[in-house]
Amino acid sequence: MAILDPRIDEYLRGLRPERSAVMREMEAVAERDGVPIVHWETGRFLATLVGALGAPRVLEVGTAIGYSTLHMAEALGEGGSIVTLEIDESRAAQARSFLERAGVADRVEIVLGDARETIPTLAGPWDVIFVDAAKEQYREYIALAEPQASERCALVVDNLLMGGEVAAADGAGTRWRPESLAEARALNRELTSGGSWIGSVLPVGDGVGFATRFRRAPA
Helix, strand or coil, X not given: CCCCCHHHHHHHHHHCCCCCHHHHHHHHHHHHHCCCCCCHHHHHHHHHHHHHHCCXXXXXXXXXXXXXXXXXXXXXXXCCEEEEEECCHHXXXXXXXXXXXXXXXHHEEEEECCHHHHHHHCCCCEEEEEECCCHHHHHHHHHHHHHHEEEEEEEEEXXXXXXXXXXXCCCCCCXXXXXXXXXXXXXXXXXXXXXXXXXXXXXXXXXXXXXXXCCCCCC
């Protein structure tokens, strides 16, 4: 299932500017090796957000080979930094190599390990939290990171539309695991319900949740 009309998808692809040699290589490696990376539009969204904030402290849950990390690192203002978490040692090594070659490694710290264990050990505050790791654990990652979120923290979560399959009828055949679909649906409801985060789900890439911390005015 596709999120966008194929004509719109083709049109947006045609708008993509030329990427750096390192970014193009990362895209080729991801396609060749089946590495899950964000859509270019999602990477651009992240870069735009980071650029607008100037020099934020970014927590990224799920590095893979560093594709989304590179989008953000290129847009960081002076003094900004990214801490990115990855459980796979070989992918973390790939990411480190790519980021070094792209000239942005000094802005990025890669933390190896299970994010559920590493997030509580990190010192915030976080101005941006980007989540793109094990889908069934999305809300757990957010709950662990939220105590260190800054007052105006922006939350971005990838794959929340899952190729459109979040809208599939119960029992329909899907590529995504039922547990992943259930987690995405639950998080979509939470982000749009005005709880501790106020946000929306955007048809960008594979579906991006975008939210900020919600503060009710005193009575």
